[in-house]
Amino acid sequence: MVTTRLTGTTRRIVAPGRLALALALAGATTAMMGMAGAPGASAATAPVSLGTAANYAVLAASTVTNTGPTTITGDLGLSPGTAITGFPPGQVIGTINAADSAALQAQNDLTTAYSAAAASPVTASIPVELGGTTETPGVYASPAGTFGITGTLTLDAQGDPNAVFIFKAASTLITASASSVDLINGAQASNVIWVVGSSATLGTYSILQGNILAQASITVTTGVTLDGRALARTAAVTLDSDTITAPASVQAPTSTTTSLTSSANPVPAAQPVTFTAAVTASTGTAIPAGLVAFTDGSALLGVGTLDSTGQTTLTTATLADGLHPITAYYIGAAGFESSQSPEIFELAGWSWPAFQAMEAAHHKGM
Secondary structure (H helix, E strand, C coil): CEEEEECCEEEEECCCCHHHHHHHHHHHHHHHHHHHCCCCHHHHCCCCCCHHHHHEEEEECCEEEEECCCEEECEEEECCCCEEECCCCCEEECCEEECCHHHHHHHHHHHHHHHHHHCCCCCEECCCECCCCEECCEEEECCCCCEEECCEEEEECCCCCCCCEEEEECCCEEECCCCEEEEECCCCHHHEEEEECCCEEECCCCEEEEEEEECCCEEECCCCEEEEEEEECCCCEEEECCEEECCCCCCCCECEEEEEEECCCCECCCCCEEEEEEEEECCCCCCCCCEEEEEECCEEEEEEECCCCCEEEEEECCCCCEEEEEEEEECCECCECCEECCCEEEEECCCHHHHHHHHHHHHHCC
């Protein structure tokens, strides 16, 4: 039970149970999916947190072996193995952690990140060969379980610097010699994830953007440029005269605040009332996009789409007589965390003088 205040008058309301509220939100999510159709990548793809593994440009489980003048910008880690060879002539602009607590924690965080990325809902199944194609933000899988790049793969963020690209290969990722990945329209290497169910092999003098999260090994052949990370969960990372640079950490979504107002409170019986939800970002100038669910206690009233100002409305004339706890839930989108508004207690079917008289009589009898 909670105590609230409606225009200066105290009122006790029984809050809905958590299970009922969860069911309402589940219904809201289903309704949103129906309204939105096929999930748009920017709305459906959440960033993947690497935890402390984000500090590492190279992380392996069994061994790290290098040949030639490899340059690693970022930390180099190994756990539970102990053998890191080839440094020098390789150079690490960062910290080397071998079989210590920091490397162990990074491996644990890599496992968490791998599981989260592997569980991301697939936006589309696409052919094995990515070279010569342009992909927009989303989660992609290959029916054959492998991905290859011959030529150039272009990743187009469509102006959204928070756009996330996840490529899920159940088996292998293999890039051809001199192949490349180009990032355009705001795409960030930190938000590109390659989930590899077995091993990854990068061809000689190829250029790859993004973070490789491999279940087993990663082989980076001669002269490769990797703007990202080579993170191997259970096996080795092998290097040969390469340049690997850990990009800025995967950007955490921006927190948001949702407010809710009513066009009339109280509202006469069977008369329309409009609820307006406004969602703002806690930092920056970007305006949140996506969908908002309006609930009446544990019941879903409807779903609205945020406009270019970050607002959406819902109009209803079906509120039964009585007091209604109305809440707006912003479900979130890529780059923005979810949030919910404080409750508005909407009085339907009463005139304000009548309500005051009722409350006066109630308090007099107490």
